[in-house]
Amino acid sequence: MSVDHLLAVHLSLAVGGYDVGAGRTVPTVAAVLALAGAVVGGLALARPTGRLGPISRRAAAAVGLVLGLVGAVVGGLHAASSAGGLGTGNGLAGAVAAVVLGLVGTVLAGLALARSHRPVRPG
Template sequence: MTSSVLLSTAGYILGVGRTVPTTAAVLALVGVIAAAFALARSRRRPAVLGLVLGAVGVVVGGLHGANAAGGLGTGNGLAGAVIAVVLGLVAAALAGLALARVAARSRG
């Protein structure tokens, strides 16, 4: 028995309305983790990754949240979009701090 059969028999189908913001939230969470690592270790590459993934989370989450019909709990992915935006902003802020630290350290 496959997982799609189990999900469809339970009455829960993961459609595009929930998949897109969930993916954006997961990418933004990876961005937070990368940016936190970059801040702790003063590394440039994870900071840039955190900044890019944070921006992706903010843009995709913001666009999906703006186009979602209905409110929270309607199954349109609005909660995932809000979480993606928040995590994306956190990732971008941490990455900005990490990049500032790397730049200050390289100057002397």
């Protein structure tokens, strides 16, 4: 057994004959980030008070916005560069899910961020 063989990093995880390779890992991570952005953005939008747990509503909305944008951009780039269609194992379904969830998260977080502005009192 050579040193190269011992040091090689194999990107697939064999689980019951199902390989999760690099083609599926990137869009899956992007979809999870986009889902987290949608959840955080939705929570920031739904909270009537100014705080969302240990962080402010505005900070939660900013985190949701960034996560949604990252998920949508990475998913879009992967979908644009993937060869083949759905079911070919290249992660196109995960990329499409990442784009959709990222856009939902971006919209929800953007609405929460817009609502978090304090009105300026004349005076």
